[in-house]
Amino acid sequence: MIEDNAADGETAAGGSGAIQRVFEALSSQPRRKILAYLAHSSLTAGEIAARFDMSKPSISQHLSILETAGLIARERQGQFIHYSLVQNNLVNTLNGFVQDVCPVARPIKRESKELASGKVDAKQTKSAG
Numbered sequence: 779m780i781e782d783n784a785a786d787g788e789t790a791a792g793g794s795g796a797i798q799r800v801f802e803a804l805s806s807q808p809r810r811k812i813l814a815y816l817a818h819s820s821l822t823a824g825e826i827a828a829r830f831d832m833s834k835p836s837i838s839q840h841l842s843i844l845e846t847a848g849l850i851a852r853e854r855q856g857q858f859i860h861y862s863l864v865q866n867n868l869v870n871t872l873n874g875f876v877q878d879v880c881p882v883a884r885p886i887k888r889e890s891k892e893l894a895s896g897k898v899d900a901k902q903t904k905s906a907g
Contacts (some may be wrong), residue, residue, distance in 0.1 A: 796848070800869050803847035807882075808832070809840050813863065814877050814886040816850060819894035820862035849873075 803809055812826055827837040841861060844850045849867060852859045877883035 799843075799847040800849065803843050803849055804869070804873065806840065806843075809844055810873070810877075810883065811886055812837075812840060812844060812861075813849060813873055814883045815890050816861060816863045817877070817887050818890045819897055820853070820860040821893075822858045822860055824858075826861065 808830060811830075815821060815826060815829060823834070823837060823841060826841070827834050830837060841850065841852075845852060845861075847869075848864060849869060850861050851864050852861050854860075877887055
């Protein structure tokens, strides 16, 4: 018999609360799009918000849900917080596969890759100069 652990919503079988958070995070199209934008490069909250027609607090809420689910991580770099995918996460691996076959996500991933290339090129130009 599986018993509920009232303290954190997890079960003795090993983390249905964590699984629930992942499914909740992936149930939203904006959150899946955020994951696609982060496929090749970290982005700040402002860079992510610029790609959506919604308020910054709404973007912040989506980022918080993704972070709580363990799908993204944040890192402070100077005055900015950069968000990136948690690379060794099985869910992100599966989500990346689904995005490759999803007609909505393909152009977003292509844009993400182009943006990442631009950042790399910019860094190389700065370090060469």
